[in-house]
Amino acid sequence: MSMPEQRRILATAIPGPRSLARQAQRKAELADGLGTTMPVFIDRAGGGVLVDVDGNHIIDLASGIAVTSVGAAHPAVTKRIADQAERFTHTCFLVTEYDGFVDVAAALNRLTPGDHAKKTALFSTGAEAVENAIKIARTATGRPAVVALGHAYHGRTNLTMAMTSKNVPYKQGFGPFAPEVYRVPSPYPYRWPSGPERAAEEAFATLKDIVTTQIGITNVAAIVAEPIQGEGGFIVPPPGYLKAVQEFANENGIVFVADEIQTGLARTGAMFACEHEGVVPDLITTAKALAGGMPLAAVTGRAEIMDAVAAGGLGGTYSGNPVACAAALGALEVIETENLVARAREIEERVLPQLEELVTPISVVGEVRGRGAMLAMEFVKPGTSDPAPEVAKAVVERCHQQGVLTLLCGTYGNVIRLLPPLVIPFDLLDEAVDVLVDAVRSVG
Known part of the structure; x- marks a missing residue:
């Protein structure tokens, strides 16, 4: 049409x-x-x-909640979908392989922040990507605890519900939730009690205190943050906060995970929102705009962290579906060529x-x-x-x-x-x- x-x-x-x-x-x-x-x-x-x-x-003014960034029927996406569907719709990459999965991973390894060696794993949904980022971080560090921010939204699975802040409608009646998830205050400048100019410093001090005294630094596998909090209200963190959190994590062997599922792939005027603050995450999750409306998600990160999980530990029947991968290659092409x-x-x-x-x-x-x-x-x-x-x-x-x-x-x-x-x-x-x-x- x-x-x-x-x-x-x-x-x-x-x-x-x-x-x-x-x-x-x-x-x-x-x-x-x-x-x-x-x-x-x-x-x-x-x-x-x-x-x-x-x-x-x-x-x-919704884009399917930040999904159809290139529009809901861009020819570069729909043609690739049709061509791939005519060839085959599924084999399961964990059974027999195909180029699209590798090509999408290569593109994300190139586009995500940092010049370090990276690797990628593909999944189907944003919540799945966040959950697998936690699995990877826990395996790489040998630690159990996960730190999330107030006002966060990370998904609807049991673990990501535990990480999500808002109760109704996302959590009410669905518990008990996964353990070893801890919450620290979000630096919400408009609502910070002592004023927006103090939000970054005080929120970081509180995070550091909670991690050090209540959780224990050597128990924390990952700190997960949205570079702009989406469902929580499009909360933009004050300058310096994310960088301070990233550096604290790096100094203490904690994996810093940027949840860029809503903010990533050009949405905020940078390819990834963490680039506004000069932040280079250890792991970064993408979904939504990645495949122009098809279900596809990814975890991309430092090669040595990504490789911590043994073969067979990551994946899923539909992870990196070939039709979704074809759509992603079209969407990424549009994002880059149309600037x-x-x-x-x-x-x-x-x-x-x-x-x-x-x-x-x-x-x-x-x-x-x-x-x-x-x-x-x-x-x-x-x-x-x-x-x-x-x-x-x-x-x-x-x-x-x-x-x-x-x-x-x-x-x-x-x-x-x-x-x-x-x-x-x-x-x-x-x-x-x-x-x-x-x-x-x-x-x-």
Whole structure:
């Protein structure tokens, strides 16, 4: 199918009658535990547009939660998928091998930060990548403990739920969780008790104290951090914090793991977000944007750490599926040849000033933050920093009614995050931001 027309079209109310009819079937057939953000069924998509079954052209500021950075139907991705699917869809790389798996690993070894020798293992989901990074770190160090940050999100498996901070909806009722996971405060500048200027120093001092006195340095296998916390609210750590944590880890034989599942591969205006701080992780996890919409994830890291696990200890039936690997090679080609790192910076330069105008001492927008095409607004009760999730939800609903898809996030449910495809046409992006700004002013 050809690329959908790159403009917003409101053919019906949103959701329209055909989506509403499908919702009734969904209710009958699917478990209630599967939520939804915008109750529309999509017929086709591409560029910066999602076309629903009622013919509405919706501007996409979500990218499938940072997945379709190159758009949902880029020819460089879809052609490689079709070509590979025609040849074979699966063999299991652990049984018989194929070039795509090795080629994706080589690309990640080249693109990830640091000039040290690296190796990669491929998996299927982001949570799987994080869990395997912990397995690798524990084997390499012979230690059990894992340190995660407050407001962190790392996945929905038992171990990654233990590492995830927010209870509802990710953890409620699902315990008990995996042991030997410890949490330290996240340097959340907007909400740091003594002020944002002290967040880096005090948060690092607290981490160091907890690791030293409560856990024991020689018990810690890994410290895991998102270079920008995603589900927690697009929290950008204050300058110097991540570097200090990395150096502390390196000095004490602890593996520093950067969870770049949401931030990686050009999203923040660098190929990887940790590059903004000059941080070189020991291990780095990728997924989401890696394969342009196909399920693929990876752990890439120092060769001597990656090789700590014996043959057969890593893998999975679908890990590094050949069709997903083909898609990844197409997506990585687009990211590099179309210079989407620079494109993400251009999106920030275009959007951030408009959002910052909404922040006043009596505004419902307490802070605007983010990097590149990973931007967010935190909503509060005017004149305070008290979270206002009901206002954020009302703004999102108004945007959806006007044909602009936005997402909520944040530990307090009061943050709207913007994750447009990096290939979105600028006129479409401008229109979407106008709708968002109008919604904020109307609701606020």
